Amino acid sequence: MKFGGSSLKDPERIRNVAAIVQKEEETGPVAVVLSAMQGITDSLIGAAKSAEAGDPSYRSNLSDMRERVLKTATELVGRGEVTESLEVMLDELEEILHGIELVRECSPRSLDLVQSFGERMNCTVVAALLSAEGSPAVMTDARELVRTDDNHLSANVDFEITYRQIEEKLGSYEAAGEIPVITGFIGSTNEGVTTTLGRNGSDYSASIMGAGLRAEAIEIWTDVDGVMSADPRIVPNAFVVPEVSFEEAMELSYFGAKVIHPYTMIPAVDRTIPVWIRNTLNPEAPGTRIAKDAAKSEKPITGIASIDGAALINVQGGGMVGMPGVASKVFSIMAECKANIIMISQASSEHSICMVLRESETERALHALREGLREEVRAKKIQNFELIRDLEIVSIIGDKMRGTPGISGRLFKSLGDNEINVLAIAQGSSERNISFVVQTAQREDTLKTVHQAFLE
Ligand code: ADP
Ligand code: ASP
Ligand code: MG
Numbered sequence: 001m002k003f004g005g006s007s008l009k010d011p012e013r014i015r016n017v018a019a020i021v022q023k024e025e026e027t028g029p030v031a032v033v034l035s036a037m038q039g040i041t042d043s044l045i046g047a048a049k050s051a052e053a054g055d056p057s058y059r060s061n062l063s064d065m066r067e068r069v070l071k072t073a074t075e076l077v078g079r080g081e082v083t084e085s086l087e088v089m090l091d092e093l094e095e096i097l098h099g100i101e102l103v104r105e106c107s108p109r110s111l112d113l114v115q116s117f118g119e120r121m122n123c124t125v126v127a128a129l130l131s132a133e134g135s136p137a138v139m140t141d142a143r144e145l146v147r148t149d150d151n152h153l154s155a156n157v158d159f160e161i162t163y164r165q166i167e168e169k170l171g172s173y174e175a176a177g178e179i180p181v182i183t184g185f186i187g188s189t190n191e192g193v194t195t196t197l198g199r200n201g202s203d204y205s206a207s208i209m210g211a212g213l214r215a216e217a218i219e220i221w222t223d224v225d226g227v228m229s230a231d232p233r234i235v236p237n238a239f240v241v242p243e244v245s246f247e248e249a250m251e252l253s254y255f256g257a258k259v260i261h262p263y264t265m266i267p268a269v270d271r272t273i274p275v276w277i278r279n280t281l282n283p284e285a286p287g288t289r290i291a292k293d294a295a296k297s298e299k300p301i302t303g304i305a306s307i308d309g310a311a312l313i314n315v316q317g318g319g320m321v322g323m324p325g326v327a328s329k330v331f332s333i334m335a336e337c338k339a340n341i342i343m344i345s346q347a348s349s350e351h352s353i354c355m356v357l358r359e360s361e362t363e364r365a366l367h368a369l370r371e372g373l374r375e376e377v378r379a380k381k382i383q384n385f386e387l388i389r390d391l392e393i394v395s396i397i398g399d400k401m402r403g404t405p406g407i408s409g410r411l412f413k414s415l416g417d418n419e420i421n422v423l424a425i426a427q428g429s430s431e432r433n434i435s436f437v438v439q440t441a442q443r444e445d446t447l448k449t450v451h452q453a454f455l456e
Helices: 009-024 040-052 057-077 079-101 108-132 157-176 202-212 246-254 260-272 326-336 359-372 372-378 407-417 438-456
Strands: 033-036 139-140 181-184 186-188 194-196 218-222 243-245 275-279 288-291 303-316 341-346 352-358 384-397 424-427 433-439
Touching: 009 057, 009 108, 033 108, 033 202, 040 057, 040 079, 040 108, 057 079, 057 108, 079 108, 079 260, 108 139, 108 181, 108 186, 108 194, 139 157, 157 181, 157 202, 181 202, 186 246, 202 218, 202 260, 202 407, 218 260, 218 424, 243 246, 246 260, 246 303, 246 384, 260 275, 303 359, 326 341, 326 352, 326 359, 341 424, 352 359, 359 372, 372 407, 407 438, 433 438
Parallel strands: 033 181, 139 181, 218 275, 243 288
Antiparallel strands: 186 194, 275 288, 303 352, 303 384, 341 352, 384 433, 424 433
């Protein structure tokens, strides 16, 4: 059972989480994975960045955090061993931040260490609360379980070692009748250096633990009733989808359904374990079941997702026609400068390659392309690099789209009828996803229009 920051934002919600865990424990052994309390990871990153900039305001951020954490813990378990160990952690954090301030540098490695405090403090509190309520629980540091490489801020998991460590170290808790309360989001390298799995990575941690333990189910508890047909904050008519396949869940989350981290499905697929999305604020609701044998949706598509803050780079030129290797060169340059391409389309005229990426990465990418393709530009094989900002990628997703004619016709007709201009389109041959790009200003209209065309 994994609980996200939204389910852990204050003492009341934390108590509610403990009650849900205790109820589940009555039916069989449970392992718990937790995120940091809501907002703590952001505050930790903010404090590290301020310290790096020599801005002393990180000290007041830290004392606010100290107050919030200690107040929550005191309210839940009183003052004593727990608040003392939190004080020790907070003092250590203060020293690390001071070190960052002195050297005016926060490497990704240091940032990972700073971020790890959120999950570690939270698990300390919740384990103590469960124990105090009569369910013996042990704070379990995932750095002893999840082995990763040193790709800080988004480390890659070594599954062989990780599964082995989980089996060895978590197996004994079950035998002892204790609940491990495991830190999500963090891991460590073979040198014992702290790493993180990327923002929102606790979902992934939960699935790694579930697979390592060969659990019956992996439950991701959050603040909505399940995976919804669209982001409920933008589309009020969005509804809960009872079942989705692993592939659909992966596509939905990759294309912006923020309810679950896209990597969560990897360990679950690996060991064929169903993933449930459940609501801590409404535990009676059945939630969404993500599984291999998910029932197909009755609607033509399963859901809609979208990614904001996108921009488009168009590489254009007559000299690219019939010239093998230009596309490969473009993509190598993008990889070298670590710009992540979310969507690509190339028309069969080969006259242009259009890439959509995060707005924050476009300057770097454009610079690298201009440098790397200087010869081609000089020889006039490439005429122009076009950049368009303030875009949104919208995707319609569903296994049922496969082999069903007329979906794209219906999609683009609905957009045309509502005067929504499409800047680029891509459909993978899996036919499980059609993605297109619109201006950010038309995001809300687009999502509502498409939801209405297919799902209402
Ligand atoms: P947690 O703190 O539990 O990890 P998150 O904030 O990361 O929770 O994710 C849950 C939120 O994701 C929901 O509150 C909802 O607003 C948002 N969300 C975006 N797209 C979807 C979707 N398709 N289905 C459900 N929730 C979505
Ligand atoms: N606390 C981490 C974050 O905010 C991980 C998570 O919540 O899943 O990104
Ligand atoms: Mg999350």
